[in-house]
Amino acid sequence: MSAAAKGAIRIGIGGWVFEPWRGSFYPDGLSQKRELEYASSKLTSIEINGTYYGSQKPESFAKWREETPDGFVFSLKGSRYITNRRVLAEAGPSIEKFITGGVLELKEKLGPINWQFMPTKAFDPADFEAFLKLLPKSVDGRAIRHAVEVRHDSFRSPDFVALLREYGVAVVTAADSKYTQIADATAPFVYSRIMGTQEAEPNGYSARDLDAWAERARLWAAGEVPKDLDTVATSAGGQGGRDVFLYVISGDKIRNPAAAMALIERVGGKG
Template identity: 70%
Template sequence: MVKAAIRVGIGGWVFEPWRGTFYPEGLTQKRELEYASSKLSTIEVNGTYYGSQKPETFAKWHDETPDGFVFSLKGPRFATNRRVLAEAGPSIEKFLASGVTELKKKLGVINWQFAPAKKFDQDDFAAFLDLLPKSHDGVALRHAVEVRHDSFKTKEFIGLVKDRAVAVVTAADAEYTQIGDVTAPFVYARIMGTDEKEKLGYSKKALDMWATRAGEWAKGETPAGIGTVVGKKASRPLSDVFLYVISGAKARNPLAAMAIADRLK
């Protein structure tokens, strides 16, 4: 069985405490993306959640990063932070028209993140999922939904996303609702447990565990300790595993991501 490609990354690349710890002393800010993308295989962009970027910006990101590097983008909050999700069409269309396809093959997954208070409404959520296109401007699109309320822990929700090959973001070591069911041809996990007291963000044991879990995901398995609603195995071959070290002790996240990636080599 061919294993999925495993990509380990962080959220964003502009963060002052990374200068002199992750980024070398004296590296100019305009070269930080170039440097980060030489050490990591993927980055999740949070800025797209808060506002639109320009096509030239996406094109610039594409050109400043090496072949094989992938960006995942947060979908805009204007689409997900609303009472009636079925009315999100114009916000989704505006986002896709903002130039995201300028990333070309470097466009990874679009993560549609929902507020912790957002509850599952089967009909409304189905309508939202049906607004997510499979391609735009000739570029294939992959979608993930990050739900944070326990009402989503139902077989009906799993059925909706699985039928549409949309992934459920796995909040692997966070306080948020954990749903580890594999519902798409890829896995999208976000880990948030880095500790300022640990030089590499996690203990050696924890880094080993995350590397092992990533390898199990890549084989279509659900690792021990990751809760699911319906099933433990992927029903189809996987193409990618995206593992992002997010939040927590943010200053440590790049070192944690690199340490996990090193263990997977």
């Protein structure tokens, strides 16, 4: 596949405010208000976690957009008050409030929204499809991409994968963790969260593991599905290039920036 036909690969971390990163990732003496500027100079994306726990001001999103370089993209987690409910079909007003509450101030730097579900949330096909129908494909002319992070084994169903493909929603590929892994490609982009960093490894992962994740990212970007990840349904590889969003999350968090930077170097740098 030609380079032009491949998707973009963006790699980053969850959030940017973490005290142990000061002196390990952030240079000594760097003011806290410049941490996002610094992080975005080393990474190609960041997943905003605060949006899961509460609303953020539109001015904050605009400020974050202005503090980051051209080509940088934020993903963000959808509100837990939307996903942590018994009947997802009733989430329409809350979804509208979330989408119109300021996130569009990110403008061209708005990446996918990750709707994360509790491990106790089981797959109810009718209710989950009702939820997918509520997710807007565009707002005010700006395309909105959606991913769902499910953590109950009942979602390991071909019916679930088929639903996501019908609505063009990605399933988050969780890795190196206790959570359910579903690595099927279901959307024009891939969203992966890897969670296995170890403090004993200077770059979070061994060189071999970093090479493996970099290769998976390249395969995804080329429209393929890595053979060594656990899928549920028939492969949807060979469907054209896909944008890739890969975040180093959890694990030994102090090493996550180093792991993300090592992966960025392996897939060709920041470009």
